[in-house]
Amino acid sequence: MIMTALKSYHLLNFMTILLAFLSARAVQSQEREEVYETGKMIFNTQCGTCHSVHKEMLGPMLASITQKHSEQWLIAFITNSQEVILSGDEYARHLFEEYNRTVMPSFDELSKQEIRAILYYLKEESEKPTGDWPTFADIEMNYSDNNISRGEQLFNGSCAICHFIGKDGEGPSLGSVTKRLPRPWLKRFIRNSQEVIKSGDPYAVRLFKNYDMQVMPPFDFLDDKDIDIILDYIEYQSASPPPVAGVNGRKTEAVMEVQQFDIDNKSMKKSNKMTFTIASMLLLLAGAVLHVFLMVKLFRYLLNRKKS
Ligand code: HEC
Ligand code: HEC
Known part of the structure; x- marks a missing residue:
């Protein structure tokens, strides 16, 4: 017993x-769910007028952003972007120029914890489907340049297995990349990313590490014009109509399914x-x-x- x-x-x-x-x-x-919700709430109220995760607005698209900078840099920039720009940070200065010297307001009233919550939200959100991107057929009528369709072909043929434009994938989201980084740099990186990384370029080294040292294959067979066409296509798609709302604001089934899944x-x-x-x-x-x-x-x- x-x-x-x-x-x-x-x-x-x-x-x-x-x-x-x-x-x-x-x-x-x-x-984690609560941190995500807090981050989402602050993002929507404080940042959403100028930024989206999946689309370029007044400021750059923010998909994959937490993989592209150190947390320390992001906290400093969000707290007071002008301070970072004036400190002589080359990347920040270039970005500021590309966005026509639009001053992002400082958010020094946000605590580090709150900014971390925003960053957590951005990271999670970067991995979510973006809904349907408008296909070339949808935008053909107001875009007559053939280069865009050629760019789409080249992008789909060489880059789309690893990259999305509005979402994180095997490689980083390429949204807004043409404004975030100088074209000559982008061309060198696309031709031979390993060469740029081995030269010790700090941005490229961090990116490589954050993507688990995954080697992007060299595209040295693409000529200058082809790369320009791909980059133009990326630039064009980055600022295209909001993918989440779908064409004409209709929510796509994929997005609705994700939302239902979230609720469940x-x-x-x-x-x-x-x-x-x-x-x-x-x-x-x-x-x-x-x-x-x-x-x-x-x-x-x-x-x-x-x-x-
Ligand atoms: C008034 C518009 C505006 C608001 C509000 C705003 N931003 Fe920005 N943001 C910009 C602009 C414009 C840039 C480009 C750099 C510049 O012009 O200083 C930028 C750049 C950035 C960058 C650097 C992106 C990169 O590609 O390296 C990050 C990160 C960022 N913003 C995060 C935020 C967060 C988080 C908030 C909310 C707390 C926010 N921003 C609110 C306009 C804004
Ligand atoms: C096999 C997968 C793969 C393919 C194919 C690929 N990439 Fe990449 N790409 C990556 C990875 C991974 C990174 C992150 C850096 C690293 O790991 O070297 C990257 C990084 C980049 C970056 C830097 C992005 C940033 O925001 O800093 C650019 C630009 C880029 N790729 C453009 C392209 C273009 C254009 C093509 C097609 C011509 C392409 N990539 C094809 C995997 C790929």
Whole structure:
């Protein structure tokens, strides 16, 4: 009898620990969810008038941005972009010029934690589908330049297996890249990225590391004009109509599915957490009852021994 109780007691203890571990995991994923929601809320209210993750607006598209800069740089830039630009940071100065010296307001009232929440949101959001990009057929009527369709061909043929324009993929999103980096640099990188990385270029080295040292193949067979055409196509697509809203503002099925999935996922996590909590409580209660039972038995046993 005592042996069975003792065994069940150990088993119950073990299961309680296991459940505590699982519910800690559930809480952790809920915390991540909360950071995401906080980041999303701040982004939408403070940054959304000038930035989108999937599209160029007044400021650059922000897909893959957390892979392109160090966290330290991003926090400094978001806190006070002008300070970074005036400090002589070459990248920031170039960006400022390309965006016609549009001053991004400083956000020094945001705490580091809040900025980290925005960055977490940007990272997660970069991996989400962007809905349908308008195809060439949709934009043909207001775009007569044949180079765009040639650019689309070249891009689809050589780059699209690794790159999206509005979303992170095997390689970084290429949205706004023509404004973010000087063309001569881009041409050198596309022709032979490894050469640029090996030359010690800090931006290229960081990017390479953040993409798990994945080697982008050299495209030295593309001539200057072809690369220009690809870059023009990227520039054109970066600022095309909002992909998330789809053509004419209709939400695409893909986007709706993702949203439904998000909702399902969220309510599932909540109910998971409830189940874990209730089960842990019940197990703890049963453990406590058994514990008391065993203590009483032990106490009696000791008393009996003393008497005899
Ligand atoms: C008034 C418009 C505006 C607002 C609001 C704004 N930005 Fe910007 N942002 C810009 C512009 C324009 C640039 C390009 C650089 C420049 O002109 O200084 C930029 C650049 C950036 C960059 C560098 C991108 C790159 O490609 O390297 C980051 C990161 C950024 N913004 C994040 C944010 C975040 C986060 C917020 C909200 C807290 C925000 N911005 C709010 C206009 C804005
Ligand atoms: C096999 C996958 C692959 C292919 C194909 C590929 N890339 Fe890349 N690309 C990458 C990776 C990975 C990176 C990140 C840097 C690294 O790991 O070297 C990158 C980085 C870049 C960057 C730097 C982006 C930034 O924001 O800093 C540019 C520009 C670029 N690629 C353009 C192209 C173009 C244009 C093509 C087609 C002609 C192409 N890539 C084809 C994998 C690829």
